[in-house]
Amino acid sequence: MAKITGVTCIRTRKNGTWTIVKVTTDQDGLYGLGSATDLFNPEAVVQIVEQLLGPLLIGREAANIEDLWQLMHHSGYWRSGALLNTAIGGIDMALWDIKGKEAGLPVYQLLGGAARSAVACYGHAGGEDIAELKEDVARFIEEGYTVLRVQMGGYGGGGFIGADRANVPRGADTGGHVFDEHLYVNAIPAMFESLRVAFGDDIQFTHDVHEHLSPIQAVRLARRLEPYGLFFLEDVLPPDQIGWYRQLRQQSATPQAVGELFANPQEWVPLISERLIDFIRVRVSKAGGISACRKIAALAEAFGVRTAWQEGGENDPVNQAAAVHLDMAIWNFGIQEVNHFRPEELAAFPGHIERVGGYLYPSSKPGLGIDIDETLAAALTGEGWSRHSYHSPYRLDRKADGTIVRP
Numbered sequence: 124m125a126k127i128t129g130v131t132c133i134r135t136r137k138n139g140t141w142t143i144v145k146v147t148t149d150q151d152g153l154y155g156l157g158s159a160t161d162l163f164n165p166e167a168v169v170q171i172v173e174q175l176l177g178p179l180l181i182g183r184e185a186a187n188i189e190d191l192w193q194l195m196h197h198s199g200y201w202r203s204g205a206l207l208n209t210a211i212g213g214i215d216m217a218l219w220d221i222k223g224k225e226a227g228l229p230v231y232q233l234l235g236g237a238a239r240s241a242v243a244c245y246g247h248a249g250g251e252d253i254a255e256l257k258e259d260v261a262r263f264i265e266e267g268y269t270v271l272r273v274q275m276g277g278y279g280g281g282g283f284i285g286a287d288r289a290n291v292p293r294g295a296d297t298g299g300h301v302f303d304e305h306l307y308v309n310a311i312p313a314m315f316e317s318l319r320v321a322f323g324d325d326i327q328f329t330h331d332v333h334e335h336l337s338p339i340q341a342v343r344l345a346r347r348l349e350p351y352g353l354f355f356l357e358d359v360l361p362p363d364q365i366g367w368y369r370q371l372r373q374q375s376a377t378p379q380a381v382g383e384l385f386a387n388p389q390e391w392v393p394l395i396s397e398r399l400i401d402f403i404r405v406r407v408s409k410a411g412g413i414s415a416c417r418k419i420a421a422l423a424e425a426f427g428v429r430t431a432w433q434e435g436g437e438n439d440p441v442n443q444a445a446a447v448h449l450d451m452a453i454w455n456f457g458i459q460e461v462n463h464f465r466p467e468e469l470a471a472f473p474g475h476i477e478r479v480g481g482y483l484y485p486s487s488k489p490g491l492g493i494d495i496d497e498t499l500a501a502a503l504t505g506e507g508w509s510r511h512s513y514h515s516p517y518r519l520d521r522k523a524d525g526t527i528v529r530p
Contacts, residue, residue, distance in 0.1 A: 234417060282308075283300050355378040365390060
């Protein structure tokens with residue numbers, strides 16, 4: 124059996140926003156890749172991988188994935204945090220990649236085999252106003268999508284107003300525009316009314332609230348959206364307020380999807396076991412990798428909840444590959460968020476997931492089927508990039524009085 128000889132991180136994409144884990148073994152040419160991307164704290168994840176977890180694994184058998192996962196999970200004593208999970212998730216994906224290569228099988232075959240022919244995905248349609256949004260929806264429909272996420276002006280769009288038009292007190296820090304949840308809760312039902320008139324009932328829509336609302340306004344929005352038959356309403360509440368999903372379920376039949384910010388089982392277990400949500404949306408790397416997510420999927424199946432693993436525009440092709448292999452193998456798959464990459468980015472990751480219309484297709488090669496051209500990957504970072512000067516905090520919205528809106 125192959126033994127681990129090295130665990131390193133490769134920073135790539137412009138400004139080094141992607142972090143790829145590479146696990147090497149004592150077998151000539153046998154290595155695995157995983158995703159440990161964290162847009163806001165990339166170097167912190169690198170240090171966890173290379174200073175804490177990597178040295179633990181050197182000399183151990185790569186095939187013992189479950190034991191290695193448990194070893195890593197408890198190695199820092201404090202556990203189930205987003206950064207540690209991301210580091211574990213990247214290594215875990217790489218170990219599954221190695222196991223698939225040793226077996227000569229794609230990872231989804233190791234997880235039980237194909238439960239479907241391809242993985243349905245949804246596109247991200249958007250526009251600054253309803254006219255632009257309709258144009259984008261029409262474009263995605265022409266490409267073959269049957270499920271679309273629709274946003275008008277980005278996250279919170281429909282609820283923003285210029286600071287010059289808002290009742291802003293002296294000295295308030297608004298960043299030039301403010302978020303008004305009353306305006307938003309009125310604008311989004313009107314948006315869906317217009318979309319249904321234009322496109323009918325055959326196309327299915329999702330919408331991402333991105334946790335911009337207070338709990339009672341979230342309940343109001345979910346109720347008002349019932350007539351428009353959403354595929355799901357995404358992240359209508361933040362992790363801090365998941366207890367409100369009980370009231371939400373009692374008062375609305377709008378399907379709920381949540382989990383983009385989840386990293387701890389205490390967040391998703393009650394929502395699944397009490398049947399308070401319809402789709403679980405954790406990111407594969409943030410939950411701790413393939414090993415963790417196949418357990419989440421099994422729990423969700425028992426309670427009638429489907430998966431919709433989170434991707435996001437800043438995510439990388441390796442995490443997408445891991446998500447699609449899970450999607451292929453689990454019965455209670457629901458939908459997969461899709462990423463769009465530039466040609467030069469795809470060139471750096473041969474064997475990447477193929478998208479045709481509204482479906483994703485994994486490579487038939489062993490493991491995750493994806494590789495990395497390290498020369499091309501290094502070129503993606505751009506000239507003058509330094510891993511030590513990186514600073515990219517999440518941009519926060521504010522209300523008229525300057526209060527931060529929690530994502």
